[in-house]
Amino acid sequence: MIRSALLAALLLVAGPALAEATRYPLTVHSCNREVTFAKAPERALSHDINMTQMMLALGLRTKMVGYSGVSGWKAVTPALRKELDGLPELASKYPSVETLLNANVDFFFAGWDYGMRVGGDLTPQSLAPLGIAVYELTESCAFVMKRPPASLDDTYTDLRNLGRIFDVQARASQLIEQMQQRVASVQQHLPAQRPRVFLYDSGEDRAMTSGRLGMPEALINAAGGRNILDDIEASWTRVNWESVVERNPEVIVIVDYGEITAAQKQQFLEQHPALQSVDAVRNRRFVVIPYVAATPSLENVEAIEAIAKGLHGA
Known part of the structure; x- marks a missing residue:
């Protein structure tokens, strides 16, 4: 047992150091496309707080001209605000093609419904003729292709591919291994019972939430719960309150971001007339996670x- 633990520790230290350097031209899969890089990008733009965080954690700040889609949603944490200091935000919400061209961007890290929209002006197809390569957030591929339910492998895949694209595989491997170890530590102590969980993002007339194709599905599963909407073939989506009541969640996970605070969201749920019979509301069982942790990111571990803890008390 001691020998196995020692070997695992040695592999953790040695693994990243043994990562091979990228050989260009490099081709990677991005959703239902293949993207080829003649060299590592030098003027990258990341969209949204989660993808920006990945780039910074990989040590790619010097390869970035900036980021977009953060301050407009008030989704930045104090720690990340410090990390972003000095790095320009090129658009507070959605960047335009002109935004990218004016900054001479050569690489755009974004996703579907994370800066890009099907049929919109900003897509891999519209940017390719302009010499701007696009890597799509893996979880978001559900908007453009059929794929299995979201999993933590989606986050690991993005880190691994970014590591290859920018030739920082050692750092990517280290981050992935650290995440995997923490997840394994949580799962060692999970009971067999899987409480019913509803994720509440926002919305009053209808609830913005996540089906089986969004990252919350993976987070809830990894934490030993069951997403009450795990039969919905959708990523981020809206549902009627009747569906929530019918499925009777035992715990509600609130995504904290935007002008409406998590406390205000909880108060809305507690006072909603239709939800008074729901177990989570009756027992006041709420868990709050920040937006960055609810989307594919390094903070997925913190969310899990x-x-x-909210589901099992440990």
Whole structure:
């Protein structure tokens, strides 16, 4: 047992150091496309807080001209605000083609419904003729292709591919291994019972939430719960309150971001007339996670730890 633990520790240290350097031209899969890089990008733009965080964690700040889609949603944490200091935000919400051209961007890290929209002006197809390569957030591929339910492998895949694209595989491997170890630590102590969980993002007339194709599905599963909407073939989507009541969640996970605070969201749920019979509301069982942790990011681990504690008390 001691020998196995020692070997695992040695592999953790040695693994990243043994990562091979990228050989260009490099071709990677991005959703239902293949993207080829003649060299590592030098003027990258990341969209949204989660993808920006990945780039910074990989040590790619010097390869970035900036980021977009953060301050417009008030989704930045104090820690990340410090990391972003000095890095320009090129658009507070959605960047335009002109935004990218004016900054001479050569690489755009975004996703479907994370800066890009099907049929919109900003897509891999519209940017390719302009010499701008696009890598799509793996979880978001559900908007443009059929794919299995979201999993933590989606986040690991993005880190691994970014590592290859920018020739920082050692750092990517290290981040992935650290995440995997923390997730494994949580799962060692999970009971067999899987409480019913509803994720509440926002919305009053209808609830913005996540089906089986969004990252919350993976987070709830990893934390030992069951997403009450795990039969919905959708990523981020809206549902009627009747569906929530019918499925009777035992715990509600609130995504904290925007002008409406998590406390205000909880108060809305507690006072909603239709939800008074729901177990989570009756027992006041709420878990709060920040937006960045609810979307594919390094903070997925923090979300899993927080949800597991809320579900199982450990």
